[in-house]
Amino acid sequence: MESVETRELRYFVAVAEERHFGRAAERLGMAQPPLSRAVQQLERRLGVSLLDRDRRGVRLTGAGETLLHEGRAALDAVTAAARRTRRAGAADARDGRGDRLVLAVKAGFSHELLHKLLDAHAAEPDAAEIEVVPSGLCEQAGMLRDGRADVALMHTPFNSLSGFDSEELLTEGQVVVVPAAHPLAARRSLRVAETVGIPDLPLARWSRHGLYPPGPGPEIHDQTQLAQLIALGRTAAVVPESARAWLWAEHTAVPLSDAPPVVTHIAWPAHSRSRALAALIRTATRL
Structure with missing residues (x-):
């Protein structure tokens, strides 16, 4: 079977999320007929029906639900690769080193822990530059998946750690x-x-x-x-x-006397092989 192109995945994900070819075409900035043909061609190549179509819009089949889930992950991975490569290139151009990390944190959460972590990391020899990016309540996972962040402080039970490696750092009420x-x-x-x-x-x-x-x-x-x-x-x-x-x-x-405890984790993409990230994780676990 032929591989699926990134362009085709973007087209299909737009249609699947909008549940309508017209709205998806507008979102993509293209005409509807070529979008419809591209999705039909994708269905023929995969040998499955991805969408049930009617006058009101479209409905995902079981195969379509699977491709939407997998397609989003694949598109995030492509975007993440591009973003992290550009960051490494910018660091190379600046000082000859690519060891720069983006750390996503919830605004206002884990302030004391974050302060200790950054100070301890900065004291390490050849420590990577850390850019701290405040995020919304549940944005960290998306930022890790699409490359806007390399590492994040996340909090269970508010955040899901599915798909990430993590270490527990702090438990609080x-x-x-x-x-x-x-x-x-x-x-x-x-x-x-x-x-x-x-x-x-x-x-x-x-x-x-x-x-x-x-x-x-x-x-x-x-x-x-x-x-x-x-x-x-x-x-x-x-x-x-x-x-x-x-x-x-x-x-x-x-x-709150009966609320479940909140556990702060440091989390990162499971596939990461960054030495700078590994050094930060070691510093965090020592705290």
Whole structure:
């Protein structure tokens, strides 16, 4: 069987995600007829039906679901290879070395741990340059897969570590951050059930891949927005204990007595063979 071209995968993934040839063509910046022909040609070459078509749009077959999952991973791998190669080339041009790493971290999380890690790493001989990139609540996995990051600090149970190698670095409790003037701020601790359904203080809703869980709370895009809305008495948020580092005077963090612990991991792509990354991991595990 012939191999599948990257261009064909991009075409198919666009159609599969949009569930419509017209919208996919617009997203790709091309006409619909050649897009339809390209997908039909891909089906003939693979010998399977990928899509069920009707006037309303398209529906994925079982084979189509498989190719969508595998195709996304393949496209991410191609993009990651290009990004990491460009980073290495830029480092070579600058100082003759390609040992530069991008570390993705959630804004406001694991502040003390991150500070210790960077200081310890910088003290190592021939330490690689580390670029710290703050990310959204659940962005780290995508950044590792598509090459925007080489390594990340991730937190279970919030993040999935599937497909990555990782080491545990820190275990901590959770707190609920409420406005300092709210009656709940006077409590010494709360149970998780007490944070749900508070009429005047709905929990913030974080985006995952552009989608938000149902509920009355505001849609949150970044940490600054979250901090401001809590200070204004519009929302509350459940976060790890280490997030106290970014609290304002208008905030109060109340421990959650029955919340599961949060474990901070350092995670990286399982196929990585970077010596600079290996050195960073060794430093992290020593902490």
